[in-house]
Amino acid sequence: MVTVQLENIKKSFTEPVLKGLNLSVKSEEFMSLLGPSGCGKTTTLNIICGFLKPDEGNVYVNDVVVNNLAPHKRDIGLVFQNYALFPHMTVKGNLAFGLKLRKVNKKEIEKMVQEAMELIKLEGKEDRYPRELSGGQQQRVALARALIVKPQVLLLDEPLSNLDAKLRREMRIELRRIHKEVATTTIYVTHDQVEALSLSDRVAIMHNGEIEQIGSPTEIYQRPKTDFIADFMGEQNIISGKVASVAEKETVVSVGDLLIHIPDSSLEKGKEVHLAFRKENVRVNKKKLSNVNVFKAQVIYHAFVGKYVQYLLSLDNIRILADVQVDFATQIYKEGDHVFVELRSEDFWVLQ
Amino acid sequence: MKIKLDLLKWYSLIRFVVTLLPLIIIFLSAFSEASFLSFPPKGFSLKWFVVALTDKSILRSIQTSLLLAAVASMLSLLIGTLASYALVRYRFPGRNIIDSFITAPLTLPMVGLGLGLLFFFSSFLGGLSFINLVFGHVIITLPYVVRNISISLAAVDKSLEQSAMILGAGPITTFYKVTLPLIKPGLISGTLMAFIASFNNTTISLFVASPENLTFPVKIFYFIEFFPDPRMFAISSFVIIASLAIMLALDRIFGLYKIALR
Numbered sequence A: 001m002v003t004v005q006l007e008n009i010k011k012s013f014t015e016p017v018l019k020g021l022n023l024s025v026k027s028e029e030f031m032s033l034l035g036p037s038g039c040g041k042t043t044t045l046n047i048i049c050g051f052l053k054p055d056e057g058n059v060y061v062n063d064v065v066v067n068n069l070a071p072h073k074r075d076i077g078l079v080f081q082n083y084a085l086f087p088h089m090t091v092k093g094n095l096a097f098g099l100k101l102r103k104v105n106k107k108e109i110e111k112m113v114q115e116a117m118e119l120i121k122l123e124g125k126e127d128r129y130p131r132e133l134s135g136g137q138q139q140r141v142a143l144a145r146a147l148i149v150k151p152q153v154l155l156l157d158e159p160l161s162n163l164d165a166k167l168r169r170e171m172r173i174e175l176r177r178i179h180k181e182v183a184t185t186t187i188y189v190t191h192d193q194v195e196a197l198s199l200s201d202r203v204a205i206m207h208n209g210e211i212e213q214i215g216s217p218t219e220i221y222q223r224p225k226t227d228f229i230a231d232f233m234g235e236q237n238i239i240s241g242k243v244a245s246v247a248e249k250e251t252v253v254s255v256g257d258l259l260i261h262i263p264d265s266s267l268e269k270g271k272e273v274h275l276a277f278r279k280e281n282v283r284v285n286k287k288k289l290s291n292v293n294v295f296k297a298q299v300i301y302h303a304f305v306g307k308y309v310q311y312l313l314s315l316d317n318i319r320i321l322a323d324v325q326v327d328f329a330t331q332i333y334k335e336g337d338h339v340f341v342e343l344r345s346e347d348f349w350v351l352q
Numbered sequence B: 001m002k003i004k005l006d007l008l009k010w011y012s013l014i015r016f017v018v019t020l021l022p023l024i025i026i027f028l029s030a031f032s033e034a035s036f037l038s039f040p041p042k043g044f045s046l047k048w049f050v051v052a053l054t055d056k057s058i059l060r061s062i063q064t065s066l067l068l069a070a071v072a073s074m075l076s077l078l079i080g081t082l083a084s085y086a087l088v089r090y091r092f093p094g095r096n097i098i099d100s101f102i103t104a105p106l107t108l109p110m111v112g113l114g115l116g117l118l119f120f121f122s123s124f125l126g127g128l129s130f131i132n133l134v135f136g137h138v139i140i141t142l143p144y145v146v147r148n149i150s151i152s153l154a155a156v157d158k159s160l161e162q163s164a165m166i167l168g169a170g171p172i173t174t175f176y177k178v179t180l181p182l183i184k185p186g187l188i189s190g191t192l193m194a195f196i197a198s199f200n201n202t203t204i205s206l207f208v209a210s211p212e213n214l215t216f217p218v219k220i221f222y223f224i225e226f227f228p229d230p231r232m233f234a235i236s237s238f239v240i241i242a243s244l245a246i247m248l249a250l251d252r253i254f255g256l257y258k259i260a261l262r
Helices: A041-049 A091-101 A106-119 A135-147 A165-182 A193-199 A217-222 A227-232 B002-029 B047-054 B056-089 B095-106 B110-124 B130-155 B158-166 B171-200 B203-208 B216-226 B231-254 B256-261
Strands: A002-012 A016-026 A030-034 A056-061 A076-079 A153-157 A185-190 A202-207 A210-215 A236-246 A251-255 A258-262 A272-278 A283-285 A294-304 A308-315 A318-325 A338-342 A349-351
Touching: A002 A041, A002 A185, A016 A030, A016 A041, A016 A056, A016 A185, A016 A210, A030 A041, A030 A193, A041 A076, A041 A153, A041 A185, A076 A135, A076 B158, A091 A106, A091 A135, A106 A135, A106 A165, A135 A153, A135 A165, A165 A193, A185 A193, A193 A217, A202 A217, A202 A227, A210 A217, A210 A227, A227 A236, A227 A272, A236 A258, A236 A318, A251 A272, A283 A318, A308 A338, B002 B231, B047 B056, B047 B231, B056 B095, B056 B130, B056 B171, B056 B216, B056 B231, B095 B130, B110 B130, B110 B203, B130 B171, B130 B203, B158 B171, B171 B216, B203 B216, B216 B231
Parallel strands: A030 A185, A030 A202, A076 A153, A153 A185
Antiparallel strands: A002 A016, A002 A056, A202 A210, A236 A251, A236 A272, A251 A258, A272 A349, A283 A338, A294 A308, A294 A338, A308 A318
């Protein structure tokens, strides 16, 4: 079942911001919209809420077109980056706001506020004003205020970016727990890939007003489809080459003088391709241990960062990064050392 | 540190005396027995208070001024709130021009404005009526309201209004339940400043107040020019004390400082 669907959404201000965006979020799913600032994710959110109207396209909530429905009739929960708690109301006043508008009776409101306070573990702070709470507590009140009216969809706009690193980690776990408990369909907007990966059932990567890839966190991380996503999901090695030969189970790509064997067989001979591989999959040895995908290299730079050593290596004229796990028995190579770089053929993937 | 504190103390004292001295002189002179303006006062009597408070034309001018200030500040509050909301919350063509247009009377020479209004009223709006006087005053009181409310409104994050809406509040409920309580300090101080600006205004009124609508400052102005006797001192000290009392009362009721500091 689909709860939120965006169909070919276009929106321009002075320049086009959204260029035909399609997205469907399943019922009870936790979906992240991940992208750099300016990619259109906040505009998308504003369109779902009804604060902005799309120039073209349709917004569906539970299969009903809501394009012309005012925000207050959309039954959506929203949490802002700055929490946006009403400063002139107590925590209880904030929580009861949406309930009063729905004409819930006083007794019921009292009960629901109590339940919400338990959910966010802030019992006893009902009569505080927002300014008397810490950032993390305000964040949780904002979340409870959005959830207490039992919305069909919960939207979170960079909710953790004003918190410090430790609190962010805690709130990630809290968000996950609360989502499990209330099971509300959730769209989470963020530019932080760690948040998106750790929280979501699926991640949609936005770039230049379009969704470039949708997939599970592991898919997105391990097999980013494009140069942009590969780069955005953390430093990866991207090299360009030409398909030299195609066999049934193995394709060979030539990168300068190097021949790289990859399992992908859908490519055509002679095509220019971009190959990506993760820096933590690169193995660095003193000796040549195999004949396939092993390349001579020289250490240009190394840095010991505790759990692993970062190398910048030069293979012919190509520079690659390698993160090599180390323990007390591992040899650490120094600048100028000659080494062999080894990769498995399945560590490579082709970018579009 | 001690020297600094002493300096500050002296500065405050001098400021205080310089500000209050003219008021004290007026107050003391009101008790004079003489029938001309003099300082130090000659003798002691309350007769000028009696004269002032029984002078129907003076009382009428105070009444006119109070009514005028009340109507002008309320109208400014109404127009100013709507104008501020549009100016702060929306981007539209001509926004900057409208903004400068509203604020301009604060910086333009009022004599020019008064003269312009006089000709405008007599040529197009059928002469000088109370309504036209209100019109003239709203022009000079509106900037105070718009400035104050705009500042308050700009401090109210849009996300607060959006939160209210997404929680189910329509635009009007959102304004009453969220925006209005948050801009209350700006509303009160803006309206109060507008009231005072209208009540104190001499220049505009001098041009556009007709004889039957003479305002209090204009009345004093005429009296000083044509009948300079201590009754003006008496009535002025009466007004000064009344306004002090009103300010104190307002502070008690609304807690102006508390609101302003929030």
